[in-house]
Amino acid sequence: MNGYESKSMRVDIIVPCYNEEPNIEAFYESVQAVESRIAESGEYRNSYDFSYIFIDDGSTDGTLEQIKLVAERGAEDLTAVKYISFSRNFGKEAAICAGIRASAKGTRGGCPSDLAVLMDADLQHPPELICEMLRKMEATGCDTVAARRVSRKGEPKIRSAFARLFYKLMNKYCEIEIVDGAVDFRLMNHSIVKAIADMPETQRFSKGIFAWVGFDAEWVEFENVKRFSGETKWTVWSLTRYAIDGFIDFADSPLKFAGAFGSIVAVGSAIYLIIEIIKTLVMGKDTPGYASTICLILFFGGLIIAILGLIGEYIGRMYLETKGRPVYVEKESNIEE
Numbered sequence: 001m002n003g004y005e006s007k008s009m010r011v012d013i014i015v016p017c018y019n020e021e022p023n024i025e026a027f028y029e030s031v032q033a034v035e036s037r038i039a040e041s042g043e044y045r046n047s048y049d050f051s052y053i054f055i056d057d058g059s060t061d062g063t064l065e066q067i068k069l070v071a072e073r074g075a076e077d078l079t080a081v082k083y084i085s086f087s088r089n090f091g092k093e094a095a096i097c098a099g100i101r102a103s104a105k106g107t108r109g110g111c112p113s114d115l116a117v118l119m120d121a122d123l124q125h126p127p128e129l130i131c132e133m134l135r136k137m138e139a140t141g142c143d144t145v146a147a148r149r150v151s152r153k154g155e156p157k158i159r160s161a162f163a164r165l166f167y168k169l170m171n172k173y174c175e176i177e178i179v180d181g182a183v184d185f186r187l188m189n190h191s192i193v194k195a196i197a198d199m200p201e202t203q204r205f206s207k208g209i210f211a212w213v214g215f216d217a218e219w220v221e222f223e224n225v226k227r228f229s230g231e232t233k234w235t236v237w238s239l240t241r242y243a244i245d246g247f248i249d250f251a252d253s254p255l256k257f258a259g260a261f262g263s264i265v266a267v268g269s270a271i272y273l274i275i276e277i278i279k280t281l282v283m284g285k286d287t288p289g290y291a292s293t294i295c296l297i298l299f300f301g302g303l304i305i306a307i308l309g310l311i312g313e314y315i316g317r318m319y320l321e322t323k324g325r326p327v328y329v330e331k332e333s334n335i336e337e
Helices: 024-041 063-076 092-105 129-140 157-173 190-197 206-212 236-250 253-283 290-323
Strands: 008-017 047-056 081-086 115-118 144-149 182-189 217-222 330-333
Touching (some): 024 129, 092 115
């Protein structure tokens, strides 16, 4: 039989935050409204008890203070609002990792929640989709329901084009498949949350990790939504670096390409050497071409440096992993051990 048996289920809302001071209260009220709608609708097989895990990723504005105010309101409403504040900005991937690990461990008396929802605080992930996610999970009995954007309305065309190119390259050259338009917004059961929390790697790419762990997945679609307030923290360079990190973390094809190309060049050079020896023996010495020689030296010199740089990227990641440093450092939290 598809779906879960009728019961009360606890849901953690995991919210990474970086300089989201003007959005925290609006986000909390929006999700609270969705929670009330779910409780009052009577169309769900299960009842759901929501709690919140905010991760302050070293914000430099009043984000943490806003989270604390929301936590006080939650206490008055008998809603568990927990938070973790980093000692500095470690990046969204670290914040996602912290939230998932906290959910897997349990924030209410050490008892893990049944489900977890990962979403952004800027309301670009519509809270209303949580209703559809829960309905789809109940109907299909799947392990996760993830959201994907079906349009990039409002984004620069160049950025959209590079995003589509990124998904094509990832799906062609990596061992995992990432659905085009997939975002971090998703509903997961405890099995997935625990599997991701147990992964020890420090160089993390969540979109790839979600695909790598597997499990039965369903998808819900939504149109691109503008931020509630403020500007995006993602620059062109940070997005480019994020894409490169994700590709390298889940693909060894660049190394295979470098090895194959090097082999082709070596074979071609050997053939060319044999031809030159035969020409010299048959026709005598020939005056070498200075320009062509310099061009070949520069070309292959640059190519070798580029390949060494590529190999260095992989070695650098191995170096960072062997250090065994934590993904993040907590400065403050109201989660009891």
